[in-house]
Each structure stands twice: as C-alpha cells, then as structure tokens.
Amino acid sequence: MTDLPASKVDLKSVLATPARVDNSEGMSYLQSVPRRLVTLYLPLTIIVVVLLFPFYWMALTSVKPDDQLLDLDRFNPFWTWNPTFKHFHKLLFESYYPHWLWNTMYVAICATILSIVASVLAAYAIVRLRYKGANLVGGLIFLAYLVPPSILFIPLATVVFQYGLFDSPLALILTYPTILIPFSTWLLMGYFKTIPFELEECALIDGASRWQILIKIVLPLAIPGLISAFIFCFTLCWNEFIYALTFLQSTSNKTVPVAIVNEFVDGDIYRWGSLMAGALAGSLPLVILYAFFVEHYVSAMTGAVKE
Amino acid sequence: MADVAIPRAKPQMSEDNAWTRLKHNRNWLGFWFMVPAMAFLIFFLAYPLGLGIWLSFTDTRIGRVGHFVGVENYEWLWDDSIFWLSVFNTLLYTFVASALKFAIGLYLALLLNENMPFKAMLRAMVLIPFIVPTVLSALAFWWIFDSQFSIISWSLKHLGLINQNINFLGDTTWARICVIFANIWRGVPFVAITLLAGLQTVSPSLYEAATLDGATRWQNFRFITYPLLTPIIAVVMTFSVLFTFTDFQLIWAMTRGGPVNATHLMATLSYQRAIIAGQLGEGAAISSAMIPFLLAAIMVSWFGLQRRKWQQGENND
Numbered sequence: 001m002t003d004l005p006a007s008k009v010d011l012k013s014v015l016a017t018p019a020r021v022d023n024s025e026g027m028s029y030l031q032s033v034p035r036r037l038v039t040l041y042l043p044l045t046i047i048v049v050v051l052l053f054p055f056y057w058m059a060l061t062s063v064k065p066d067d068q069l070l071d072l073d074r075f076n077p078f079w080t081w082n083p084t085f086k087h088f089h090k091l092l093f094e095s096y097y098p099h100w101l102w103n104t105m106y107v108a109i110c111a112t113i114l115s116i117v118a119s120v121l122a123a124y125a126i127v128r129l130r131y132k133g134a135n136l137v138g139g140l141i142f143l144a145y146l147v148p149p150s151i152l153f154i155p156l157a158t159v160v161f162q163y164g165l166f167d168s169p170l171a172l173i174l175t176y177p178t179i180l181i182p183f184s185t186w187l188l189m190g191y192f193k194t195i196p197f198e199l200e201e202c203a204l205i206d207g208a209s210r211w212q213i214l215i216k217i218v219l220p221l222a223i224p225g226l227i228s229a230f231i232f233c234f235t236l237c238w239n240e241f242i243y244a245l246t247f248l249q250s251t252s253n254k255t256v257p258v259a260i261v262n263e264f265v266d267g268d269i270y271r272w273g274s275l276m277a278g279a280l281a282g283s284l285p286l287v288i289l290y291a292f293f294v295e296h297y298v299s300a301m302t303g304a305v306k307e
Numbered sequence: 308m309a310d311v312a313i314p315r316a317k318p319q320m321s322e323d324n325a326w327t328r329l330k331h332n333r334n335w336l337g338f339w340f341m342v343p344a345m346a347f348l349i350f351f352l353a354y355p356l357g358l359g360i361w362l363s364f365t366d367t368r369i370g371r372v373g374h375f376v377g378v379e380n381y382e383w384l385w386d387d388s389i390f391w392l393s394v395f396n397t398l399l400y401t402f403v404a405s406a407l408k409f410a411i412g413l414y415l416a417l418l419l420n421e422n423m424p425f426k427a428m429l430r431a432m433v434l435i436p437f438i439v440p441t442v443l444s445a446l447a448f449w450w451i452f453d454s455q456f457s458i459i460s461w462s463l464k465h466l467g468l469i470n471q472n473i474n475f476l477g478d479t480t481w482a483r484i485c486v487i488f489a490n491i492w493r494g495v496p497f498v499a500i501t502l503l504a505g506l507q508t509v510s511p512s513l514y515e516a517a518t519l520d521g522a523t524r525w526q527n528f529r530f531i532t533y534p535l536l537t538p539i540i541a542v543v544m545t546f547s548v549l550f551t552f553t554d555f556q557l558i559w560a561m562t563r564g565g566p567v568n569a570t571h572l573m574a575t576l577s578y579q580r581a582i583i584a585g586q587l588g589e590g591a592a593i594s595s596a597m598i599p600f601l602l603a604a605i606m607v608s609w610f611g612l613q614r615r616k617w618q619q620g621e622n623n624d
Contacts, residue, residue, distance in 0.1 A: 030518070044418045047411070048429065051436050051492065054447040057458065061450060072461050115347075122344035131337025144348055146605065147356060148553035150574035151594045154581045155359035156351065158367075178352040181344050210336055239440040241556035242574075246582055257442035261560050272450055279443035290438045294431045297438075301497065302504035 055283075062087050062277035069272055087277035096252055096259065097278060104255040105285075107169050107244075108237035111176035116229055119181050123188035124214050128200065138189065145182035152178070153246050160247050171247040172255070176237050183236070184229040187300060191225030192218060228300035231293050238286055256282040362591035369585040380592035389568055390593065393576040394600075399483070400572060401552045401604070404490045408547055409540075411491065412498025417528070419499065420506045430500070437496040445560035448489045452476050452561075476562055479569035486570050489557055494550075498543055505539035506532065548604045553597065573597050 031039075061069065063083035068075045091097045122141070126134045156175055165171035195218055203213045219226070244255045251263060260278045264271060290297055363380055367373030384390045419430055436444060451458055452475035460472040475481050513531050522530070555574040558564065564571035564579065571579075573593055581590020 040418060040421050040423065043414070044429070047415055047418075047495075048432060051433060051496065054444055054451060054492070055435065055439070057451055058444075058447040070456055072456060077458055077461060118343035118347060121340040121342075125337045125340035129333050129337040129340060131334040134337065137341065141344075141348070144352055146549060146601075147352060148549065148601070150553040150555045150577070151359060151597055151601075152352065152355050154577065154587060154591045154594055155355035155362055157582065158362070158587065159351070159355055159358065174347075175351050177347045181347055185344060235438060239442075241440075241442050241559070242578070245559070246578075257440050257556070260446065261442055272453075272456075275446060276450060279446045282443050283439040286438050286440070287435065290435070291431070294434075298430075298434070298500060298504070302501050 058276045062280050087273040091277050100256045100259040107172045110173045112233040115177040115180035119184040123185045127189050127192040141182050153242050157246050167249045180233040187229050191222045195221050228296040232300040359591050363595040365588045367587040393571040393573050397572045404487050404551050405548050407491050408494040412495045415499035416502035434496045441556045442560045445557045449561050452485045482570050501543045505536050509535050
C-alpha cells in the first residue's frame with residue numbers, strides 16, 4: 001500500500017519525460033493553466049458529452065425496468081439501481097433479432113469481399129497497368145462515388161424485380177458494391193501508388209506474371225490498406241438503409257436497421273426498452289470492431305478524402 | 308525428356324499470336340482486371356441512373372409497365388406544393404446542417420490538435436457517432452426527443468426554464484431543429500477527424516515563426532491554418548453537402564417526413580411516392596429533380612473553395 005503512490009509518481013515522470021524531450025508540447029507552455037481550462041478543456045468536454053450522451057441514454061434505457069422508464073418523477077432518470085436484462089432477453093429469444101443480425105452480417109461480409117476483390121483488380125490496373133484511358137476510368141469511378149443511393153433506389157428496385165432478386169439477400173449483396181467499389185478503389189489506388197515500382201520490375205525480370213506480382217508482392221505490402229478498406233466497407237454495409245428498406249419485404253429477411261425501424265415500432269405503444277436494446281445490440285459489433293482498428297478506420301476515412 | 312518438351316513448345320508458339328498477346332498486352336490485361344468492378348458499376352449504377360431518368364418520363368406504377376408521357380410528371384410536381392415544401396426543407400436542412408457541421412467540426416479539430424492527456428482516446432471516442440449506424444442513433448434521438456418522456460424536457464423543467472414538455476417532433480419548427488441537430492451530431496465527427504488529419508500536416512514551425520513575429524492566435528489561424536487547410540476543406544465539405552442533401556435514413560427513422568410534411572426531404576418524398584404509394588414514375592421524377600441541385604451544390608462547394616485558394620495563392624505572389 002505504501003509503495004503505490006511512489007510507483008505512481010515514478011510512472012508519471014517516466015511517461016512525461018519523452019514528451020518534453022521531443023518537444024511535442026509545442027507552444028502550449030505559452031498558455032496558463034486556467035486559460036487552457038476555459039479555452040480547451042471546457043468546450044472539449046461539452047462537445048464530447050453531447051456526442052456520447054445518446055449512447056449513454058441508449059444503454060441506460062435498455063437496462064431500465066419498464067416502470068422506471070416512463071416514470072420520471074419517482075426515479076432519477078439518469079441512473080438506475082436495479083438494471084434488468086429483460087429487454088435483451090426478449091430481443092434474443094422472443095424476436096427474429098438473431099436472424100436479423102445474421103442477415104446483416106452475411107450481407108455485409110459477402111458484399112465487402114466481392115467489392116474488395118473487384119476494387120483490388122481495378123485499382124491495380126488503374127495505377128500500375130496504366131492501360132489506355134486509365135486516368136479517365138479513375139475519374140469516372142470517383143464520379144460514381146458521388147452518385148447517392150437515394151437517387152438510385154427507385155430504378156434499382158425495378159431492376160432487382162426484373163432479375164427476380166426481390167426480397168432476397170442477394171439483391172443487397174449485388175447492389176451494395178456500387179457504393180463500396182468506388183470508395184475502396186480510390187483508397188487502394190492511394191496505397192498501391194506508394195509501393196515502389198522497382199519491386200515489380202524485379203519480379204517482372206524474374207519472370208513473374210502480372211497476376212503473380214499482384215498476389216505475391218503488391219497485396220502483402222498493401223495489407224494495411226486492405227484492412228482499412230475492409231473495415232470501412234463493412235461499416236458502410238451495416239449502416240446502409242434505403243436499399244435494404246426497399247428491396248426486402250419478409251420479416252425474417254430484413255437487416256438490423258430496417259427491422260428495428262419497421263418491426264419494433266408497433267402502433268402507439270413504443271417499446272422503448274427493447275427498441276433501445278435492439279439499437280444497442282446492433283451498434284455494438286461495429287463499435288467493437290472499431291475499437292480494435294481505430295487507426296485503420298481513421299486512415300480509411302482520411303485517405304479517401306485526401307486522394 | 309527433350310523429346311517430350313519439343314512438341315509441347317510448338318503449340319505454344321502457334322498460340323502466341325492470339326492468346327499470349329491477350330495475356331501480355333497491357334491494354335487487354337487492364338481490361339480483364341477492370342471487368343468485375345465495371346460490371347457492377349455498369350449494371351447496378353450507370354444503367355439504373357439512366358433508367359431512373361427514363362422512368363421519370365413514364366407513368367410506371369408498381370406492377371405495371373409504364374408508357375412514355377413526356378414531362379407530365381414534372382408538370383405535376385411543378386404545381387405540387389408538397390414537392391416545393393420538400394425542396395425548401397432539403398435546401399434549409401443542407402445549408403444549416405452543413406454550415407454548422409463545418410463550424411463545429413473545424414473548432415473540434417482545432418481543439419483535438421492541442422497537446423493534452425488522453426489525446427488518442429479522445430479522438431477515438433469522438434468518432435463513435437460516425438461508426439454507429441445512423442438509423443440506430445436516430446432511434447436514440449427519437450427517444451430523447453419524445454413528446455412526453457423526453458429527458459431534455461425533464462431536465463429543463465427541473466432547472467425551472469420551462470413549465471410544459473416541449474413537443475419536439477410534433478411541432479414543425481422544433482421538428483426541423485431536432486432533425487438538423489441529429490444530422491449535425493452525426494456529421495461533426497467526420498468533418499473534425501478529416502480536418503484534424505489535415506491539421507497534422509501543418510508544420511508547427513510556421514506557428515512558432517508567426518508567434519515570434521507577434522501574431523495572435525486568431526492571426527495564426529486566419530493566415531496559416533485556414534489557407535493551408537483550404538483544399539481538404541473543399542473536399543470534406545463537398546462530401547458533407549452531398550450526403551446531407553441526399554439524406555434519407557435519419558428523417559425516416561425520426562419523423563418519416565412529419566409533422567405536416569415539415570421535415571420531408573426530397574429523398575423521403577420520393578420514397579413515399581414511389582414505393583409506398585406505388586407511383587414509380589413520379590418518385591423517379593422527384594429523385595431526378597435532385598440531380599441539378601446536387602450538381603450545383605458540388606460546383607459551389609468545390610469551385611468556390613478552389614477559387615478562393617487560387618486567389619490567395621495569387622495574392623501571396
């Protein structure tokens with residue numbers, strides 16, 4: 001017990017020293033502590049609290065017992081002392097929720113894999129094969145990125161109907177790549193550009209075919225890019241709403257976002273507890289994935305914008 | 308072994324002309340590599356885009372093939388007050404939300420760029436609203452903005468600021484404010500994190516030099532940060548405007564266009580007309596009517612900011 005404070009201080013000074021050595025503090029020493037408190041920490045705290053409050057509220061609602069949910073006067077609404085997992089139990093065992101989760105996962109993974117394969121080939125061809133008109137095609141793909149799904153869903157619904165794909169997960173697996181391919185192609189083009197030409201030239205001299213170069217040299221070097229593209233595409237798929245809302249009809253085929261909006265809101269009696277539990281359970285997989293790959297995620301987001 | 312190898316070599320030689328050329332010619336190879344991506348984009352993006360414009364000139368309904376009716380759908384829309392209301396709503400929504408997203412996002416990026424403890428964790432937390440599916444966070448907002456059990460009304464009542472619950476999503480003005488707030492809430496992390504990435508490329512020595520010359524914090528921002536950040540601001544804002552203009556899911560989850568169509572955007576109206584009412588032609592006309600607005604929005608945010616950058620560059624010379 002007596003050792004604890006001492007070791008704490010030690011650790012602190014050890015952590016702080018390298019920061020001073022490499023001058024990463026910059027010019028912040030010019031500002032006094034009270035000033036920093038007002039200009040930096042206070043606004044930052046307010047913004048972060050506002051940004052995170054809905055999740056706290058979502059989580060709290062999902063474990064509150066029903067009587068506390070709608071009675072704001074007898075109970076403090078910001079906390080609950082007797083959390084219940086009733087809403088989650090109802091979600092998992094008395095609804096199609098596991099089905100919906102599985103559908104979302106299945107569609108997201110298939111669409112992501114399809115689009116990553118297509119984009120790897122396209123990006124490699126545009127950046128490294130430099131066929132005639134490669135730049136033009138690159139530009140067109142960027143334009144495709146700017147075409148929003150809300151313009152396309154009506155004609156796509158007729159196309160999906162014509163191909164007999166209506167109300168099948170295949171409709172989503174085939175249409176999601178139109179959102180994902182432009183994005184991931186641009187992202188991967190950026191990554192492929194950073195791989196030195198010399199590596200490919202050496203391989204060509206040693207008699208490797210283009211295909212072998214792509215599989216054995218370029219792809220292993222672009223793994224961070226592939227992970228970024230994969231995670232971002234997966235998130236986009238999970239998030240997609242309008243296509244899933246339009247192309248799917250039967251309850252058991254729906255994806256999580258659509259199902260929660262359509263199936264959990266019955267008439268005037270809003271089942272807030274299970275609604276919030278559903279929303280929370282639908283977000284958690286993405287948040288967990290994100291927690292593991294923050295850096296990749298950020299580089300995907302900024303990479304696609306910088307290009 | 309040699310005997311076996313020779314006959315094998317021969318057919319290869321004869322095939323050289325057709326097959327090998329296909330295999331090694333760069334243009335052909337490029338073509339084969341492009342096939343999967345192009346197939347998706349042509350069948351499910353370019354073709355529907357054209358089809359959508361064609362549908363807007365027909366009277367197609369769900370389950371019935373339409374006939375060409377010229378610009379009748381557009382004439383209908385021209386006299387349709389709900390359509391014009393949705394155009395107004397969309398423009399209001401896009402303009403207010405994008406401007407505030409930019410202002411708050413830039414401010415947040417500047418704050419996050421400061422040196423402080425738990426920097427990495429803070430940045431990671433800030434991005435969470437962008438990760439969580441829009442619909443699911445919109446549901447949380449729906450609950451937060453509930454007419455009877457809203458936590459905001461409760462808090463304000465206990466602070467003694469109001470006497471009655473605010474009917475957040477039932478009142479036209481409040482509904483618009485709530486929807487715009489939710490959109491800003493979701494968009495700010497994207498703007499902030501991408502601008503932060505831009506900020507980190509600005510060399511700190513510039514600020515040190517300027518500070519030595521007596522520049523204030525505002526001058527540091529105005530004459531160093533902002534000019535260097537302009538290109539990335541142009542791209543980020545183009546995307547932000549584009550996605551705000553075509554927003555659908557947030558509105559659909561929170562208000563479905565209500566109350567009295569006060570929050571109907573063009574995208575939600577086209578869904579209502581095309582899919583729920585079954586008038587595919589009319590819905591397609593509404594979504595086709597978005598295209599000119601979209602092009603204009605892209606042009607304004609893109610070229611407007613590009614030109615400013617160019618002007619500043621010229622002034623510096």
